[in-house]
Amino acid sequence: xxxxxxxxxxxxxxxxxxxxxxxxxxxxxxxxxxxxxxxxxxxxxxxxxxxxxxxxxxxxxxxxxxxxxxxxxxxxxxxxxxxxxxxxxxxxxxxxxxxxxxxxxxxxxxxxxxxxxx
Numbered sequence: 001x002x003x004x005x006x007x008x009x010x011x012x013x014x015x016x017x018x019x020x021x022x023x024x025x026x027x028x029x030x031x032x033x034x035x036x037x038x039x040x041x042x043x044x045x046x047x048x049x050x051x052x053x054x055x056x057x058x059x060x061x062x063x064x065x066x067x068x069x070x071x072x073x074x075x076x077x078x079x080x081x082x083x084x085x086x087x088x089x090x091x092x093x094x095x096x097x098x099x100x101x102x103x104x105x106x107x108x109x110x111x112x113x114x115x116x117x118x
Contacts, residue, residue: 002052007107010100011045011067017093018074024087033086037077043070048104061111068104071097 002008018041025034044067051063075097078089 002049005048005052007067007100007103008045008048008052010096010103011041011048011071014074014096014100015041015045017096021078021081021087021089021093025081026086029086033077033081037074037081040070040073040077043067044074044100056115057111058115061108061115064104064108064111068101068108071101071104075101 018037022034022037047063047067047070051060051067054060054063075094078094078097081087082089
């Protein structure tokens with residue numbers, strides 16, 4: 001059950017934080033950065049859930065890789081927004097993103113090791 005995964009729970013919390021920043025973007029970014037960052041953060045949560053519901057550890061690891069990539073995309077979009085002077089991002093948010101990415105990657109590594117012994 002994916003809802004019990006700590007990484008899924010943390011990704012759900014991050015959605016709320018990212019949406020707060022996305023809503024600060026100017027109207028001209030409605031269909032660009034705003035839409036993209038929302039899709040990317042949602043992708044993290046959805047890929048964790050979908051991967052957990054797959055039949056094999058190898059499949060789960062694949063979806064965790066996608067979730068990790070989406071999380072990196074979120075971080076990159078935040079950096080772009082800062083460079084465009086749309087807002088300043090709290091260091092805690094960057095730390096939370098990095099922490100979640102480490103946790104996702106650790107689980108992915110564990111699953112890949114398991115598949116070698118299956």
